[in-house]
Amino acid sequence: MPEEIGYLGPEGTFTEMAVMELFPGSQLKQFATIFDCLEAVDDKTVDYGVVPLENTIEGSVNMTLDYLCHQSSISIVGELTLPIRQHLLIHPNYKDRWHEIEEVHSHPHAIAQAHEFLRRNLPGAKLVHTTSTGKAAKLVKETDERVIGAIGNELAATHYGLAIASSDIHDYENNHTRFVVLTKEGKTLSKKDALVGHKVTLQITLPSDYPGALYQVLAAFAWRKLNLSKIESRPMKTGLGNYFFIIDILSEPDNVLLQGVKNELEALGTAVKVLGEYPCYSVEHKVE
Amino acid sequence: MPEEIGYLGPEGTFTEMAVMELFPGSQLKQFATIFDCLEAVDDKTVDYGVVPLENTIEGSVNMTLDYLCHQSSISIVGELTLPIRQHLLIHPNYKDRWHEIEEVHSHPHAIAQAHEFLRRNLPGAKLVHTTSTGKAAKLVKETDERVIGAIGNELAATHYGLAIASSDIHDYENNHTRFVVLTKEGKTLSKKDALVGHKVTLQITLPSDYPGALYQVLAAFAWRKLNLSKIESRPMKTGLGNYFFIIDILSEPDNVLLQGVKNELEALGTAVKVLGEYPCYSVEHKVE
Numbered sequence: 001m002p003e004e005i006g007y008l009g010p011e012g013t014f015t016e017m018a019v020m021e022l023f024p025g026s027q028l029k030q031f032a033t034i035f036d037c038l039e040a041v042d043d044k045t046v047d048y049g050v051v052p053l054e055n056t057i058e059g060s061v062n063m064t065l066d067y068l069c070h071q072s073s074i075s076i077v078g079e080l081t082l083p084i085r086q087h088l089l090i091h092p093n094y095k096d097r098w099h100e101i102e103e104v105h106s107h108p109h110a111i112a113q114a115h116e117f118l119r120r121n122l123p124g125a126k127l128v129h130t131t132s133t134g135k136a137a138k139l140v141k142e143t144d145e146r147v148i149g150a151i152g153n154e155l156a157a158t159h160y161g162l163a164i165a166s167s168d169i170h171d172y173e174n175n176h177t178r179f180v181v182l183t184k185e186g187k188t189l190s191k192k193d194a195l196v197g198h199k200v201t202l203q204i205t206l207p208s209d210y211p212g213a214l215y216q217v218l219a220a221f222a223w224r225k226l227n228l229s230k231i232e233s234r235p236m237k238t239g240l241g242n243y244f245f246i247i248d249i250l251s252e253p254d255n256v257l258l259q260g261v262k263n264e265l266e267a268l269g270t271a272v273k274v275l276g277e278y279p280c281y282s283v284e285h286k287v288e
Numbered sequence: 289m290p291e292e293i294g295y296l297g298p299e300g301t302f303t304e305m306a307v308m309e310l311f312p313g314s315q316l317k318q319f320a321t322i323f324d325c326l327e328a329v330d331d332k333t334v335d336y337g338v339v340p341l342e343n344t345i346e347g348s349v350n351m352t353l354d355y356l357c358h359q360s361s362i363s364i365v366g367e368l369t370l371p372i373r374q375h376l377l378i379h380p381n382y383k384d385r386w387h388e389i390e391e392v393h394s395h396p397h398a399i400a401q402a403h404e405f406l407r408r409n410l411p412g413a414k415l416v417h418t419t420s421t422g423k424a425a426k427l428v429k430e431t432d433e434r435v436i437g438a439i440g441n442e443l444a445a446t447h448y449g450l451a452i453a454s455s456d457i458h459d460y461e462n463n464h465t466r467f468v469v470l471t472k473e474g475k476t477l478s479k480k481d482a483l484v485g486h487k488v489t490l491q492i493t494l495p496s497d498y499p500g501a502l503y504q505v506l507a508a509f510a511w512r513k514l515n516l517s518k519i520e521s522r523p524m525k526t527g528l529g530n531y532f533f534i535i536d537i538l539s540e541p542d543n544v545l546l547q548g549v550k551n552e553l554e555a556l557g558t559a560v561k562v563l564g565e566y567p568c569y570s571v572e573h574k575v576e
Contacts, residue, residue: 222503
């Protein structure tokens with residue numbers, strides 16, 4: 001039976017681009033929210049789930065991390081980093097008339113990312129918010145009596161048969177989104193190309209909060225020269241003021257030094273949960 | 289001239305609740321996105337801006353922090369923490385018939401937060417996403433030919449004249465959102481009641497990335513027994529792999545120890561930007 005991959009829909013979102021890169025030719029299943037997708041992984045409705053984890057324009061970063069930490073036994077088995085490239089999409093009937101666009105539809109974050117472009121090139125256009133960039137593209141496809149535009153990626157253009165009126169309209173270069181692949185048990189991810197390294201993600205909960213507690217925890221990593229690529233404190237659901245930490249470490253699989261860290265921290269009364277040990281991939285996609 | 293307060297709209301959102309608590313009776317100006325609101329503070333179109341910073345259901349947490357760090361000279365002058373309480377709202381004509389609700393409208397994160405309630409009580413209802421809880425409430429008010437519901441707060445109920453069919457339908461207790469008050473220059477915030485402490489927020493940029501770099505920075509705080517209430521690494525816009533840190537310290541105003549930290553870190557080649565030194569307020573609001 002072919003493997004089924006769940007992801008945050010609808011068609012034409014950046015998450016779908018990540019899925020197609022990681023699981024070409026697989027059977028796909030869309031979910032309306034990150035939460036629904038995570039639940040489907042948890043109850044094994046799908047074999048893998050792909051959700052945005054960091055710097056995303058659609059969905060909440062915190063939701064994914066909080067789910068992993070609080071509610072589930074699913075783990076991260078892979079990471080993919082994609083550059084976020086936003087384009088101005090238009091109905092093919094109007095492809096040479098984009099300066100006449102009356103309305104620009106997109107997710108609020110995508111509109112914010114193209115703020116300078118819109119101010120300079122379409123100062124009179126009305127900005128209309130949608131719940132995803134994919135939905136905005138769909139609306140443009142369905143509207144041929146007026147000149148309206150959407151902000152979205154090249155997959156949305158291809159999927160809905162839209163023209164790219166202006167490409168790379170986002171204000172900042174080097175804007176990337178980090179997607180993670182999740183699974184319930186046993187499965188791993190292995191992609192032939194684009195491997196850039198390995199990571200381990202840990203959830204670290206201190207026995208009590210006192211000045212210098214985090215400093216003490218980081219000592220266990222520092223003297224072993226383990227390189228942290230991310231650290232973030234997150235509030236516990238038990239109330240404000242209680243925190244745990246998410247730490248990403250750049251580390252090859254089965255690093256004996258990391259086992260040492262884990263043993264030491266647990267001996268100190270600090271809870272350590274491994275959220276995943278996984279390969280990291282990175283691709284620079286192109287406008288077709 | 290009365291002071292004008294900008295905030296993330298529309299009416300009936302949690303951000304509006306924060307504004308009414310912090311600036312009762314002031315002149316208010318809504319913005320469609322966090323970005324627009326921050327820009328209005330930056331160009332002094334408004335005197336203060338109020339935006340969600342952490343654990344929000346509407347808008348992006350990262351957007352506010354990134355704006356402060358990368359683009360602006362505005363600073364944080366106050367913080368308010370509000371509990372997130374979600375209710376099922378219904379047109380007053382149908383207030384005793386909420387079990388017949390066919391569709392539930394709300395922001396995807398609000399729907400996710402009430403997942404258990406919806407599964408148990410309205411398993412057949414269609415879930416429809418909107419760009420804010422306020423917009424969902426508005427739609428319910430305008431729809432009286434069918435029984436539909438919205439998930440939102442008590443302010444949305446009052447503002448749109450809706451009935452609260454079921455209160456506190458969110459799955460987790462102790463879910464709070466942290467809002468910050470921003471201003472361009474000179475102004476401070478002073479609220480008589482609900483003061484719970486003071487914080488300083490710093491942006492710390494390391495001269496180069498090496499294992500143990502963060503550990504060295506935290507040493508400056510640890511030996512002075514300064515208590516960190518939050519730490520988060522954020523990617524720089526110059527590309528993946530470069531990070532800076534946002535650190536919140538619980539500290540009274542004009543703490544001489546903090547000046548010592550700043551001097552030391554700068555002597556080590558670490559850039560330190562003070563994003564704000566401010567009073568923190570916390571209120572528990574009630575269903576009217």
